[in-house]
Each structure stands twice: as structure tokens, then as C-alpha cells.
Amino acid sequence: MRSNVKKRLLKEKIAKVAMQLSGITITGSLFFIIGTILYKGLPYLSWEMISQAPKGGFYIGKEGGILNAILGSLYLASSSTLLATLIGIPISIFLHVYVKSGSFLERSCKLLFDVLFGIPSIVYGAIAFSIMVWVGIRASLLGGIITITLLTIPIVVRTIDELLRTIPIDLKHVTFSLGTTRWETAKICLKYIKPGIFTAILLAFGRAIGDVAGVLLTTGFSDNLPKYVDEPAATLPLAIFFQLSSPIPEVQGRAYASALVLTFIILIIVICTHLLASKQQKHKI
Amino acid sequence: MHTSSRIQAAETQDLGNISVPHIQIKNLNVTIEGKRILKDINLSIPNNSITSIIGPSGCGKTTLLKTLNRLVDDTKGVEITGSVLVNGEDLYAKDAEVTHIRKKMGLLSQKPFPLPMSIFDNVAYGPRIHGEKNKQVLAQIVETQLRNVGLWDEVKDRLDASATRLSIGQQQRLCLARGLAVKPEIILGDESTSALDPVSTQTIENLLIELKQDYTIVLVTHILRQARRVSDYIIFVYNGEIIEFGKTDDVLLHPKHEITQQYVKGFIS
Amino acid sequence: MNWRLIKDKLIRQSFATLLVLSLVVIVIILVGLSIKSMPLLRAERLGVILTESVWSPMNGSFGFLPFIMGTVWVTFISLIIAVPLCVLASVYLVEYAGEALRKMVLPLMNVLAAIPPVLYGVWGVLFVVPFLSQYIAPIVGAETTGYTVFAGGIVLAVMIFPIMVSIMVEVLQTIPYELKAASLSLGATKWETIVKVILIKAKPGLIAAVVLGISRAFGETIAVLMVCGNIPQIPKSFFDAGYPLPALIANNFGEMMSIPLYDSALMFAALLLFVLIFGFNLISRLILNRLERKS
Numbered sequence: 001m002r003s004n005v006k007k008r009l010l011k012e013k014i015a016k017v018a019m020q021l022s023g024i025t026i027t028g029s030l031f032f033i034i035g036t037i038l039y040k041g042l043p044y045l046s047w048e049m050i051s052q053a054p055k056g057g058f059y060i061g062k063e064g065g066i067l068n069a070i071l072g073s074l075y076l077a078s079s080s081t082l083l084a085t086l087i088g089i090p091i092s093i094f095l096h097v098y099v100k101s102g103s104f105l106e107r108s109c110k111l112l113f114d115v116l117f118g119i120p121s122i123v124y125g126a127i128a129f130s131i132m133v134w135v136g137i138r139a140s141l142l143g144g145i146i147t148i149t150l151l152t153i154p155i156v157v158r159t160i161d162e163l164l165r166t167i168p169i170d171l172k173h174v175t176f177s178l179g180t181t182r183w184e185t186a187k188i189c190l191k192y193i194k195p196g197i198f199t200a201i202l203l204a205f206g207r208a209i210g211d212v213a214g215v216l217l218t219t220g221f222s223d224n225l226p227k228y229v230d231e232p233a234a235t236l237p238l239a240i241f242f243q244l245s246s247p248i249p250e251v252q253g254r255a256y257a258s259a260l261v262l263t264f265i266i267l268i269i270v271i272c273t274h275l276l277a278s279k280q281q282k283h284k285i
Numbered sequence: 286m287h288t289s290s291r292i293q294a295a296e297t298q299d300l301g302n303i304s305v306p307h308i309q310i311k312n313l314n315v316t317i318e319g320k321r322i323l324k325d326i327n328l329s330i331p332n333n334s335i336t337s338i339i340g341p342s343g344c345g346k347t348t349l350l351k352t353l354n355r356l357v358d359d360t361k362g363v364e365i366t367g368s369v370l371v372n373g374e375d376l377y378a379k380d381a382e383v384t385h386i387r388k389k390m391g392l393l394s395q396k397p398f399p400l401p402m403s404i405f406d407n408v409a410y411g412p413r414i415h416g417e418k419n420k421q422v423l424a425q426i427v428e429t430q431l432r433n434v435g436l437w438d439e440v441k442d443r444l445d446a447s448a449t450r451l452s453i454g455q456q457q458r459l460c461l462a463r464g465l466a467v468k469p470e471i472i473l474g475d476e477s478t479s480a481l482d483p484v485s486t487q488t489i490e491n492l493l494i495e496l497k498q499d500y501t502i503v504l505v506t507h508i509l510r511q512a513r514r515v516s517d518y519i520i521f522v523y524n525g526e527i528i529e530f531g532k533t534d535d536v537l538l539h540p541k542h543e544i545t546q547q548y549v550k551g552f553i554s
Numbered sequence: 555m556n557w558r559l560i561k562d563k564l565i566r567q568s569f570a571t572l573l574v575l576s577l578v579v580i581v582i583i584l585v586g587l588s589i590k591s592m593p594l595l596r597a598e599r600l601g602v603i604l605t606e607s608v609w610s611p612m613n614g615s616f617g618f619l620p621f622i623m624g625t626v627w628v629t630f631i632s633l634i635i636a637v638p639l640c641v642l643a644s645v646y647l648v649e650y651a652g653e654a655l656r657k658m659v660l661p662l663m664n665v666l667a668a669i670p671p672v673l674y675g676v677w678g679v680l681f682v683v684p685f686l687s688q689y690i691a692p693i694v695g696a697e698t699t700g701y702t703v704f705a706g707g708i709v710l711a712v713m714i715f716p717i718m719v720s721i722m723v724e725v726l727q728t729i730p731y732e733l734k735a736a737s738l739s740l741g742a743t744k745w746e747t748i749v750k751v752i753l754i755k756a757k758p759g760l761i762a763a764v765v766l767g768i769s770r771a772f773g774e775t776i777a778v779l780m781v782c783g784n785i786p787q788i789p790k791s792f793f794d795a796g797y798p799l800p801a802l803i804a805n806n807f808g809e810m811m812s813i814p815l816y817d818s819a820l821m822f823a824a825l826l827l828f829v830l831i832f833g834f835n836l837i838s839r840l841i842l843n844r845l846e847r848k849s
Contacts, residue, residue: 019642019646030662032681036680094569103362109573115839116580117835120827120831123828124583130586168396177354184558184562210670217807240673382559414558
């Protein structure tokens with residue numbers, strides 16, 4: 001009987017160690033990825049890299065930088081995030097304030113947005129590309145913006161919905177009982193979740209700026225700084241992808257440096273999101 | 286256990302002087318997802334007095350209150366038959382306009398819910414959405430209503446401060462002021478003091494007693510002592526039916542029905 | 555009717571329109587992809603397309619089996635790695651770790667989820683691929699460049715960590731305390747309680763988390779494409795190169811459109827992905843929604 005207890009406690013100990021190791025592996029992978037990119041990319045990072053567009057012979061290791069891609073990505077991500085926010089917030093508001101809570105309509109719409117959230121960007125890219133060919137638009141910044149907007153709408157709808165769900169139902173009822181229309185109540189709800197909206201926007205921006213498969217087919221690539229929406233534009237993830245597949249070490253190094261730039265952008269977004277979220281929590285208390 | 290006989294008993298009780306009742310409920314039935322929550326409610330609520338709805342939890346008293354200003358509409362799977370007349374106008378008529386109805390009834394909810402804006406804007410919110418733009422008029426309304434609820438002296442120096450900074454008792458009084466600012470005729474209270482400390486509770490209770498000169502007040506409460514302290518009339522609801530309706534002392538001291546008796550004595554809750 | 559009510563009505567109409575339009579996207583994708591895949595489906599029976607192993611568009615042979623198997627291999631490998639790690643780590647976070655540690659680790663999962671796929675790919679190329687070819691392959695006596703389904707699986711595993719951990723933690727947190735207390739008071743150790751009570755009770759939610767992980771792995775394009783070799787063959791071991799479906803679309807779309815049926819075949823690949831992932835997502839979300847409503 002006693003040996004049984006010992007054996008069981010030993011099992012408990014082994015299991016605990018295994019769990020701790022798994023936890024360390026999972027969280028460690030994050031630092032490992034960022035560390036690898038930092039270690040490989042830092043030596044190649046220079047002011048020239050981020051302040052200039054590619055010049056002649058850039059792709060065989062000569063002068064220039066990836067400003068075209070940085071700007072392209074920023075334009076693309078900010079326009080699609082803006083559009084997705086303008087479309088997504090009304091949808092969440094509609095589902096929360098205008099539709100009866102808990103109704104079939106509300107639940108099935110939210111389910112569909114959850115499902116849409118999981119659809120890979122390559123599918124969006126493929127269908128958008130086919131439609132663009134069919135209509136006769138070539139790969140362009142505009143094509144990319146539309147595709148990425150569609151991709152980010154479900155993210156906005158989901159995050160805003162989660163925020164709206166934190167509003168006590170009584171707040172809704174109290175405003176209704178002052179004789180408000182639904183729209184006036186919706187405005188109060190928006191006011192209530194205002195700090196959280198920025199978080200949602202940042203999340204969407206992060207997803208938009210990092211996507212490759214969606215822009216690969218729809219946005220094309222260009223060495224020029226983006227000027228018009230109907231022309232192809234470079235994007236940072238694609239620049240990384242293209243440079244990395246080059247056999248020339250100098251160009252590969254630039255891929256690492258570009259990856260580092262993208263990592264920085266993402267980390268800034270994540271940190272801002274985190275700060276906003278914690279500030280919001282303090283505000284509530 | 287016949288519903289109809291009970292209602293008749295309720296109606297034949299001496300209700301004192303009711304001229305034209307503000308609120309009349311006729312044959313009201315509410316079903317939520319197939320479950321009958323309120324059954325054949327017939328009721329006239331006296332003017333300028335406080336009427337408390339009491340009953341065990343889950344008996345339908347909150348639903349009854351929310352039926353009065355049609356907030357019950359927002360519930361999933363709800364079906365309503367019958368009519369609720371306010372000043373002779375049916376709230377559940379087909380062409381009834383909900384925002385107009387709700388404006389007539391101020392709601393004081395369980396917990397205070399100040400809107401996410403300043404103290405001033407909270408009170409001014411209602412008049413503003415209903416079209417009042419004149420700043421002086423708004424300032425006047427805010428001051429009058431804050432005085433009405435005894436909050437003016439406490440907050441007059443910080444009207445621009447966020448309403449969430451107030452203590453919970455102050456917040457509840459602010460919410461009352463906000464409700465009064467849209468000039469309702471009726472005040473509905475849904476366990477309005479359950480989140481408050483005893484002192485704030487007393488303040489609110491005293492306020493309601495003062496306000497009944499100008500308003501018809503309907504409260505939902507599960508605290509019998511509170512019902513006795515503040516109300517003129519009591520409605521006892523059990524299992525979605527009105528068991529007894531009468532003057533406070535009559536219902537609490539000489540209940541006519543056995544269930545009421547048991548509830549008042551604390552055998553069921 | 556006054557202006558406020560008219561405004562309210564107008565806003566309701568326009569919001570509803572936005573809602574409908576953005577859900578119509580699903581229909582557009584489904585119909586569009588179906589129309590475009592029709593030529594291929596008319597030329598060849600569905601059964602043949604899915605089971606034929608020769609991919610040679612020049613000769614009009616469109617066998618999808620290599621790509622399907624490529625996707626299955628990388629997904630399978632990523633699950634072997636990720637599922638045990640995620641279950642163990644989530645259990646630890648919920649049952650053993652303190653509030654402070656949880657508050658530190660869960661935001662890190664959000665950071666991991668925010669890292670764009672292409673960066674995972676870069677990491678794969680810089681670390682996983684050389685690591686496999688120089689250190690792991692020699693141990694088992696295999697000769698490889700490192701661009702293998704194994705590399706794809708590892709990269710994918712790391713990519714699905716965050717979604718699985720965060721959902722598993724949520725699911726485990728819904729297990730009522732009384733259940734644990736009952737088992738512990740019978741003299742079971744904590745670990746026994748976890749294995750015999752908690753994990754059993756949490757099973758539907760955990761499965762839903764895994765299914766979400768699978769659908770993420772299925773659709774992941776660029777990171778996998780960068781590390782798994784992209785040779786249209788049916789992989790036979792961890793150290794063979796593979797060619798998953800999304801990579802096929804990404805690598806070839808917009809090119810070689812002159813080859814008959816090629817375009818249609820790629821769209822069919824996208825349709826296949828869409829239908830599978832839509833189904834997987836739908837099932838796991840339904841399970842999770844039901845769990846949420848219960849608790």
C-alpha cells in the first residue's frame with residue numbers, strides 16, 4: 001500500500017515536470033523566433049535599408065532599401081483597417097443593439113463571422129484574383145486593400161462584439177427608458193467601449209500588415225514607392241519572401257533585416273495594445 | 286386555485302380613492318420561450334402613490350415591471366397578449382411608438398448605471414436627445430433635477446467630473462435625476478436599493494416618498510420591510526399570477542390568501 | 555414621425571445592409587470557386603482527381619493526391635508535436651500556476667499569435683531547416699536538405715500553439731471546482747484528478763481546440779511553403795519533401811494560365827480548402843458555443 005502511494009506521488013512529480021517543460025517550450029518558442037530574427041537581421045539593418053527604395057541591381061546585392069515595401073505595407077494595412085473598422089463596427093452594433101439578444105439571427109451571424117475568421121487568406125486571395133481577372137483589373141494596391149479588408153472584417157466584428165458583451169444589459173435598458181431610439185443607445189454603447197475600439201483596430205492592423213497569401217496574388221510587387229492605388233505595390237512580407245529565395249547572401253541578409261523591421265512593427269503594435277488594455281482595466285476600477 | 290376568483294377578490298378590495306388610474310393592465314399574458322411568465326394580469330395602479338410589487342424570486346415581478354415600459358420586448362422568444370393602458374393609450378397597440386412610451390417612465394435599475402460621460406451630461410442627456418438645445422434651459426433642468434434628488438450641493442462644483450467618480454449612493458440618485466429630467470409621469474424601480482448601503486437606501490426611499498406627490502411610482506422589491514416603509518399599495522405576485530392587491534397594511538397585516546400569509550410570515554421566499 | 559425615428563430607421567437599414575453584404579462574401583467565395591472548378595470537374599470525375607497521384611498539367615493529368623497527402627503530413631506532424639505540449643501547458647496554467655504566471659503567459663500567447671506567418675517562415679529557414687539536416691537527420695541516418703514535411707510540421711506546430719493554448723485554457727477554466735474537490739477528497743492525487751476527471755470532462759472543448767488548430771494548419775500558406783520543399787510527391791517519411799495544397803495555389807496562381815484546365819485545377823484546390831476549413835471551423839465553433847452557454 002505504501003509503495004503504491006510512493007509510485008503515485010512519483011507519477012505526480014514526473015507529470016508536473018513534463019507540464020513545466022511544455023510551458024517553457026511554448027513560451028520559449030516566442031523568444032526563440034524573435035531572437036533568431038534579431039540575431040540574423042541586426043548586422044544587415046542599416047539606415048539605407050529603411051530610407052530608400054530599391055535601386056538598379058538591388059536584387060543582386062547592390063544599393064537601395066525596402067522603403068517601397070514599408071510604405072506599401074503601411075498604406076495597405078492602414079486603408080484596409082480603416083475600411084474594415086468602418087464596416088465592422090456597424091455590424092457589431094447592429095447585432096448587439098438592433099437585434100434581440102440571444103436570438104437565432106444574432107447567434108447564427110456571429111457563428112458565421114467566427115467561421116469566416118478561420119478562412120485562410122489564400123482562399124480570399126484566389127477568389128479576389130479571379131474576380132479581378134474577370135472584371136479586368138490588374139494586380140494593384142486597390143486589389144490588395146479590398147482583399148485584406150474582407151480578411152480583417154471578421155476580426156473587427158469579433159473583437160468589438162466581445163467588448164460589447166461586457167456592457168451590462170441594464171445600461172441598455174436604462175438608456176432605453178429615457179426614451180432613446182436604438183441608434184442613440186448604440187452611441188452610448190460605443191462611448192462605453194471607446195478605449196477597447198483602439199485595441200480592435202490595432203489587432204486588425206497587425207493581421208493586415210502581416211498577411212502574405214492575400215496580397216501575393218492581388219497586389220503584385222513594385223520597386224517604386226507606391227503612388228497610385230491602381231498600380232502594383234510592394235509589401236513588406238512579400239519583400240521578405242522574395243529576397244529570402246535569392247541565392248545571393250547579401251540579398252538574403254536583407255531579407256533578415258526586412259524581417260526584423262516587420263518584427264519591430266508587430267512588437268510596437270502588440271505593446272500598444274497591451275498598454276491600452278491595461279489602462280482600460282485601471283479606468284474601470 | 287382558480288385564477289379568476291383571485292383576481293376578482295383582488296379587484297373588489299377597497300383601494301380608496303382612484304379617480305382615473307394612470308396605468309391599467311388588461312388581460313395581460315407574457316410567454317417567454319413557451320413558458321408562461323405572467324398569467325391573465327388585470328390591474329389598475331393608483332395615481333400619485335407608491336405601489337410595491339412583492340413576491341418570491343422568479344415569480345415574474347421584474348417581468349411585470351418591464352412589461353410596463355416595453356423593455357420586455359428586448360427578451361428573446363417573448364410573446365405578449367393583452368393591453369397596458371397609460372392615460373388610456375395602449376402601449377401594445379400596433380402603431381404604438383416605443384421611445385415615446387418609454388420617455389414617460391423613468392427606470393431606476395438595480396445597480397446605478399451612470400452613462401459614460403460627465404455628471405452634467407448625464408442629466409442633460411435625456412432632454413438633449415429629445416431636442417432641447419438651449420444651454421441655459423439645460424443648465425436649469427440639470428440644477429432643478431439635481432436639487433430634486435438632493436445631490437446639487439454635493440456636486441455643484443464638479444459638474445464636469447465623470448459620473449463614475451461618484452459614490453454608488455450618489456450614482457443612484459444621479460440616475461434618478463437623469464430619469465426625472467425627461468419629465469416622466471411614472472417612475473419604475475427595479476430593486477433600486479439592492480446595491481446600496483443602508484444610509485443611501487434611506488435617502489432614496491425618502492426621495493421616492495417625496496416624489497409621489499408628482500409621480501406614480503411602481504417598485505419591485507423583495508424586502509418586505511422596505512415595502513412596508515415606503516408603499517401605499519402592495520401587489521403580491523406568485524407563479525405569474527396576482528394573488529393579492531390592496532393597501533399596504535391590509536396585505537401585510539391581514540392577508541386574505543394563504544400563500545400571501547405564508548410569504549409575509551417568511552415560510553416561502 | 556419625427557427626424558430621430560427616421561434617422562434610426564435609416565441607420566438600421568444601412569447597418570443591416572453592411573451585415574448582409576459582408577456575409578454574402580461566403581456565398582461569393584463558394585459560388586465563384588465552384589464555377590471556376592467546374593471545367594476540371596467536367597473533364598474528370600471527382601474520385602479520380604482526389605485519388606490520382608500524378609500531377610502533370612502539361613499532359614492534362616491533375617492528380618491531387620500528392621498535395622492532399624502533403625497537407626495531411628504537415629498537419630499530422632504539427633498535431634503530434636503541438637497537442638501534447640498544449641494540453642500539458644494549459645493544464646499547468648490552469649491547475650498549478652498562480653494568477654501571476656497566468657497573467658504573464660497568456661499575453662505572450664497573444665504576441666505569438668500576432669507574429670505574421672512570413673516571420674515563422676524566416677525562422678523555419680534560418681533555424682528549423684538547417685537544424686534538421688545537420689543534427690536530426692544524421693541520427694536516423696537520413697540524407698536531406700532539411701526542406702521537409704518535418705520542418706513544415708514543426709513551424710506549423712509553433713504557429714498553432716497560441717490558438718490551442720488560449721482556447722484550452724478557457725475550456726479548462728469552465729470545469730467547476732466542486733468536481734475537482736470531489737475527486738481530491740476521495741484521496742486522488744492532483745495528477746490523477748486531472749487525467750481521470752478534468753481532462754475527461756473537458757474533452758469536447760479540447761477537441762474543438764484541436765480542430766481549430768487543424769483548420770489553421772490546413773490553410774497556412776506561406777510559412778509552410780518556405781520550408782517544406784514543394785515537390786509534388788507523396789511523402790513517405792518525416793524527411794521527405796512535400797507540397798501542401800495552399801502552397802500549390804500560392805506558387806502557381808497567375809502563371810501558366812495558358813495550360814488548359816490549370817487555372818480550374820488551382821481553383822478546385824482553393825474550393826477544397828474552403829469547404830474543409832469551413833466545415834472544421836463550423837463544428838468546433840458549435841461545440842465551443844454550446845460549452846459557453848452551458849457554463
